[in-house]
Amino acid sequence: MKRELPLMIVLIFGTFMAFQYFVPHRISSDLYQEFNNWTIIIGIFAMVVGIGSLISLHYNRIKFKKPGWGYSTVTIVCLIGMMSIGLIGGTENDLFLKLYRHGLAPVTSTMFSLLAFFIASAAYRAFRARTILATLLLLAAVVVMLGRVPIGEILTGWLPRPLQFSEISNFLLYVPNTAAKRAIFIGVGLGVAAMSLKIILGIERTWLGGEGRK
Amino acid sequence: MRDFLEKMMLIDRRWIYLAIGLAVIIPAIKSFHVPVAVSPEVRKVYEFVDDAKPGEYIFLCFDYNPSTMAEMNPMAYAILNQAFNKDLKVILVTLDQFGAGMVEEIATRVAANHKKVLGEDYCFLGYRPYPAIVILAMGIDFRVPFPADYYGTPLDSMSVMQGIKNFYDVKGVIEITGGSTADFWIIYGNGRYDFPLALGLTGVMSADYYQYLQSGQIFGIIPGVKGAAEYETLVGFPGEGMAQMPYQVIAHIVILLFIIISNVAYFASRKKKGKLGGGV
Numbered sequence: 001m002k003r004e005l006p007l008m009i010v011l012i013f014g015t016f017m018a019f020q021y022f023v024p025h026r027i028s029s030d031l032y033q034e035f036n037n038w039t040i041i042i043g044i045f046a047m048v049v050g051i052g053s054l055i056s057l058h059y060n061r062i063k064f065k066k067p068g069w070g071y072s073t074v075t076i077v078c079l080i081g082m083m084s085i086g087l088i089g090g091t092e093n094d095l096f097l098k099l100y101r102h103g104l105a106p107v108t109s110t111m112f113s114l115l116a117f118f119i120a121s122a123a124y125r126a127f128r129a130r131t132i133l134a135t136l137l138l139l140a141a142v143v144v145m146l147g148r149v150p151i152g153e154i155l156t157g158w159l160p161r162p163l164q165f166s167e168i169s170n171f172l173l174y175v176p177n178t179a180a181k182r183a184i185f186i187g188v189g190l191g192v193a194a195m196s197l198k199i200i201l202g203i204e205r206t207w208l209g210g211e212g213r214k
Numbered sequence: 215m216r217d218f219l220e221k222m223m224l225i226d227r228r229w230i231y232l233a234i235g236l237a238v239i240i241p242a243i244k245s246f247h248v249p250v251a252v253s254p255e256v257r258k259v260y261e262f263v264d265d266a267k268p269g270e271y272i273f274l275c276f277d278y279n280p281s282t283m284a285e286m287n288p289m290a291y292a293i294l295n296q297a298f299n300k301d302l303k304v305i306l307v308t309l310d311q312f313g314a315g316m317v318e319e320i321a322t323r324v325a326a327n328h329k330k331v332l333g334e335d336y337c338f339l340g341y342r343p344y345p346a347i348v349i350l351a352m353g354i355d356f357r358v359p360f361p362a363d364y365y366g367t368p369l370d371s372m373s374v375m376q377g378i379k380n381f382y383d384v385k386g387v388i389e390i391t392g393g394s395t396a397d398f399w400i401i402y403g404n405g406r407y408d409f410p411l412a413l414g415l416t417g418v419m420s421a422d423y424y425q426y427l428q429s430g431q432i433f434g435i436i437p438g439v440k441g442a443a444e445y446e447t448l449v450g451f452p453g454e455g456m457a458q459m460p461y462q463v464i465a466h467i468v469i470l471l472f473i474i475i476s477n478v479a480y481f482a483s484r485k486k487k488g489k490l491g492g493g494v
Binding site for chain 1: 230235251351358422437462465468475476
């Protein structure tokens, strides 16, 4: 029963969700909305589990003074601090907003800004014309990069239009890139549909964990 | 010289970081103007908003957080300025958990500049988790996931939301995102409800979405800060996007120089190995 019940639930709800898409009736749409609300509620439980797991992981690191335990202290203090301020004063509370604007915003922006440095370093090492394929990658990357930024226009703006970086970049994006991406996405889409069908029909059971193994 | 080039092959990455760091300081000391050519995919978004008649509704979804605000904020400001300039009614939402504070700030600032009133000329629905479910629910009725706006005012009590039920009542949706919500808007928004959709994306993401432009699932893309600068040029509102262009130009020149040095060094070292009887 421990195994059959989840399989039954998945079969019923999976089948319903697949069919309701094609049934433009009010009852179908109401039920669909109701199930979506359930998903949100279940998701909130997952969030509680996630927070619990995060606290437990970092608490153990601090308790046993594992390497990097200082960062764990920062994580716990920030988590509890922001949560408490938000819960007590609300998200419009002045302190909460100040922490958001002058704490979270600069920190996350800084993290994203580091991408520029990593890209430069990665480009230096990866874009070497070692083989024919690597040369193709190098040329495509340089042309697309320059074609999407003003320096490309400055460098090749005087050339006939088909030879400008922006035009070659557009060709690369619209033709080879689109063709390859579309092929990959169609493959992924078919794979997802097949996997969903296998899960709904109970053929694929790994999602049940250890209990699902035959 | 060859020894120097060989050393360059194994250069410590921290020198590259330093070079980039120093390079981006240059425009801060002495800025310069960068001419920006407008691409067709950005022009389409501009024309879509520009063709709307005063009083028509536009749905703006700012699904990004402070990590990408340097790229996304200029787009958000430019589009919102254009929409308010055209006297369009605007519905704003965010599906990013850290987005609400930022969207509120942008909306309040731009609305004040154009003397637009919250609840009459625009509304900010706020944030709800689970983007796919929220988009699907908004397709039925905005009131399902958002019975009240960000400030707790019931949607039915706001004049701007009178007679506005779902996506079929707005001219189109413009999604500005630094994450995966663009996929949700394409699959669950455009795919299910078939409304016109345009995307504003970070520079690194944009190449992934050109396929949807060709298939007609989206009608325009604003790619990164360059796209934002293009949009600002079209709107006639030079802002942060244009201001960031010199930094981008300098950073790209440095990256390009490094790629050239890397390849020259690689070929020089290969030639030497070849002479010594080695191979690559």
